[in-house]
Amino acid sequence: MTTIQEGNELTLEQIDAFERLRKFAESASLQTIDLKSSSQFCELRSIEANQSLDDEQWLEWLRSLRSDVKTMAAEASYFKGELSLNFWWGNSGGIFYCYSVQYRICKDGDGGNKANINWSIYGSPTQWRNHRSPDAMWQTCEWISWSTGGYIGAKSDKTVFCEVEFVFDKSGSDPKATATHTFKYE
Known part of the structure; x- marks a missing residue:
């Protein structure tokens, strides 16, 4: 078994954004998220796997989180x-x-x-x-x-x-x- 790339480490800013997203999900359904409300979680868009997502794919990624x-x-x-x-x-x-x-x-x-x-x-x-x-x-x-x-x-x-x-x-x-x-x- 080999380790994955260090690029998969979350930054403190990304961890904080996940916390904000968790709190958002407690008060509203993630299914209601739109591009404007997604801006408060912009640090998550810098995760390597998300960098190439267009706006529609970005919203779908956010809505799919559990x-x-x-x-x-x-x-x-x-x-x-x-x-x-x-x-x-x-x-x-x-x-x-x-x-x-x-x-x-x-x-x-x-x-x-x-x-x-x-x-x-x-x-x-x-x-x-x-x-x-x-x-x-x-x-x-x-x-x-x-x-x-x-x-x-x-x-x-x-x-x-x-x-x-x-x-x-x-x-x-x-x-x-x-x-x-x-x-x-x-």
Whole structure:
């Protein structure tokens, strides 16, 4: 398996635009979006796969998106880690967009604030993305913002596999825990 091009990384501006689009979809149907209202999401038009779309194709892409939030959780020893992911399906389940929103690590005992969160998404046989945190994730049991993400092509059955690994920080050997989920376009 090989990694996909770095061009599939979402910028912070694109992640913010997906957030605005998610909020728009909560208040109005994406089916009602027109060229004027789509201007508030113009950062999404700069995604490499969208750059060649004409106005009609751009609106169809926006209308075809399906979004949701998934919180992945895993426990080891006296630690619990959670990572909230926003995800979108585009091109009728052919493309999967995913980005982290926030995380929380709770501990019931000793431990520092140098945990790690590594998450990956796996799509078609040659496409996957890895996101590795710095060795500095806090274990305060409070939700903390962390935005990183990208997009990949989905498998032919319109599924994407996600894996989140938490490496908790404590003196001695750091315990690890993994959460997995298969996303399916519906």
